[in-house]
Amino acid sequence: MTRVDLAAVACSIARTVDVLGDAWSWLIVRDLTIGLGRFEDLRKDLGISKQILTDRLANLQQHGIIERTEYQSRPPRHEYSLTDRGRALMPILVSLTQWGDTWMSPDGPPMIFTHHACGRPGLALACFGCGEPVTAGDIDLHPGPGGRTGPGTALIAQAFGGNGPAPGG
Numbered sequence: 001m002t003r004v005d006l007a008a009v010a011c012s013i014a015r016t017v018d019v020l021g022d023a024w025s026w027l028i029v030r031d032l033t034i035g036l037g038r039f040e041d042l043r044k045d046l047g048i049s050k051q052i053l054t055d056r057l058a059n060l061q062q063h064g065i066i067e068r069t070e071y072q073s074r075p076p077r078h079e080y081s082l083t084d085r086g087r088a089l090m091p092i093l094v095s096l097t098q099w100g101d102t103w104m105s106p107d108g109p110p111m112i113f114t115h116h117a118c119g120r121p122g123l124a125l126a127c128f129g130c131g132e133p134v135t136a137g138d139i140d141l142h143p144g145p146g147g148r149t150g151p152g153t154a155l156i157a158q159a160f161g162g163n164g165p166a167p168g169g
Contacts, residue, residue: 009152019063020089024048024056026096029082029089032066037079065089094123 006018020026024046031042043053057080060066065086068078082089094113101109114121124133132138147153 004151006152008150010146010148010150011153011156014152019059019065022056024052025060026093028053028056028060028080029065029086030093032080032082032086033090033093037081038071039078039080042080060086091125095125098123 006014006021009015020029027046028042031037031045036042036045039053039057042048042057043050046053048056057066057068061068061080063085064083066080067083068080071077071079097109097111097113112121113123115123125135126132127134127138
């Protein structure tokens with residue numbers, strides 16, 4: 001079986017999963033979000049091998065999600081931080097956490113997100129237009145300008161009547 005190149009699929013989800021499709025990448029983003037940025041700190045916190053951590057950091061850096069800054073020259077040591085592109089993953093991280101808190105944490109949430117300005121727990125996905133909270137039942141999908149029929153989107157295009165491009169993901 002040949003793996004489909006997800007970067008070439010006309011779907012934003014597929015393209016994102018192509019870059020962030022493994023657990024280590026998300027856990028690295030989580031750790032960087034809470035302020036762990038040094039290689040050795042990441043390795044110790046995650047219990048990950050040096051080679052896997054090196055590979056994941058290189059991938060995240062290659063895709064502009066993190067940046068590397070030298071904090072010591074002898075021996076060379078680097079610290080990693082999220083770029084604007086990486087910080088834009090925060091709503092996804094919150095959503096993953098909330099899903100895990102609800103469905104995978106019988107003893108309660110291991111960590112609680114609060115809004116910095118008001119201190120209240122519980123963040124929500126909201127509509128850009130009206131500000132109302134959004135759930136899965138509140139969302140409609142429509143073909144987008146970047147969509148096209150092909151591997152990974154053939155049946156999605158049919159769901160939209162086959163007349164327009166497939167949605168962007």
